[in-house]
Every structure is written in C-alpha cells, then in structure tokens.
Amino acid sequence: DAGVTQSPTHLIKTRGQQVTLRCSPKSGHDTVSWYQQALGQGPQFIFQYYEEEERQRGNFPDRFSGHQFPNYSSELNVNALLLGDSALYLCASRTTGERETQYFGPGTRLLVL
Amino acid sequence: AQSVSQHNHHVILSEAASLELGCNYSYGGTVNLFWYVQYPGQHLQLLLKYFSGDPLVKGIKGFEAEFIKSKFSFNLRKPSVQWSDTAEYFCAVRDNAGNMLTFGGGTRLMVKP
Numbered sequence: 001d002a003g004v005t006q007s008p009t010h011l012i013k014t015r016g017q018q019v020t021l022r023c024s025p026k027s028g029h030d031t032v033s034w035y036q037q038a039l040g041q042g043p044q045f046i047f048q049y050y051e052e053e054e055r056q057r058g059n060f061p062d063r064f065s066g067h068q069f070p071n072y073s074s075e076l077n078v079n080a081l082l083l084g085d086s087a088l089y090l091c092a093s094r095t096t097g098e099r100e101t102q103y104f105g106p107g108t109r110l111l112v113l
Numbered sequence: 114a115q116s117v118s119q120h121n122h123h124v125i126l127s128e129a130a131s132l133e134l135g136c137n138y139s140y141g142g143t144v145n146l147f148w149y150v151q152y153p154g155q156h157l158q159l160l161l162k163y164f165s166g167d168p169l170v171k172g173i174k175g176f177e178a179e180f181i182k183s184k185f186s187f188n189l190r191k192p193s194v195q196w197s198d199t200a201e202y203f204c205a206v207r208d209n210a211g212n213m214l215t216f217g218g219g220t221r222l223m224v225k226p
Contacts, residue, residue, distance in 0.1 A: 042203050042216030056212040104157040
C-alpha cells in the first residue's frame, strides 16, 4: 500500500517564475492538505481540498492556488515566486472524519534563486 | 486562532537519559493533539495522538504523552532515549472541525551514543 507520494522531490526556480507541485494521497484517502515548512520551522497550513474544492485556507496569499482531481490527487501552484517561497512543501492526506489522522508525504524541496 | 508553543528548540541527551519535551497550545475549544517526528532525511511520521479519554497516551517506540487540560499542555516523554531517537519532534493541534493542523516550531533532539 503506497503512502502519500509527491513529485518532484527537488526543484530550483528563479524569482517571478511559476511552479506546480503534485501529490498522490494514500490509498483510500479523499482529503488532501498542503503545508509549507520553512527551514528550522514547523509546517504551516496552506489549504485543504475535499471533493475537488478548497475547504479551508491558511494565511497564504492568492499566489498560492491548488486543485484536486477526481482521483483525489492534488496540485499546488505558486505564481510569481519570491525568495521567501523557498521551503519544503508537504502534502498530507486522510479520510474524512473527525478522528482520522493525517499522513504526510516526503515533500518537495523548492529553492527560489 | 490556534497556536502551539514548544519551548525547547534544541535538546542534547546521552543514551539512556529520560526525555520530556514541552508543548503548550492555545485554543478555547475541544482539540485533538498530536506529536509527529521527522527523522533525518525522512518524512513526518505520527508518534502518538490524543482525541479523548485517558489523558495518558502511548505511542510508538516507547513514547508517551500526557494531556493536562488545565495547563493546555501535551508533553512528550520517554523514559530512556536511544541514539536512534535523534530527530526533530513537532507538537500539533487540530480543532474539532478537523481541517487543519497547527504545528509548533519543533524541538531538535540529539542523542549522544
């Protein structure tokens, strides 16, 4: 049973560019969340997708957008990249339900030069 | 808004020493509480969780945590650490709606052999 998978593992972009990160949830999971983990900090919630809609959003600008597909996989898009967007981007998935635990993927490390 | 504080940023212990990592949260309602661990080069893994019931919860690898509601605390403990426990530990809280995890800043633990 594959866990949460993310691609690519590493990415280097320059300021002003756009990036798309991808996530496949754990089998049986229908809810996907994205987190940003800056160096030396804890993960910060970006947004969550369920039934192909954004269900909740953290304190991130509109440059951060996402999408969920019918197979529950998800994309995170970041436009007009800034140096401060350099971070590890984590995807987490779970099934719907109050007591369900989120499982995290290995992350995509983004470096913006 | 929820917030989580982990007061120890770096902890260095010798093998067989006892461990206690502090976690305090700020939230007025019912919460779910988690400890995650991130071993070097690996993804976030769940150590243990508390939803309700017995406030002393046991997790994997000999870890346990105690929820003290009056102190808004959920401290992580292990009686005897091993070199393989070297990792970064994150406390997290989730409100009852279950949509987002709020993480603390993490505690980096180094266990000397």
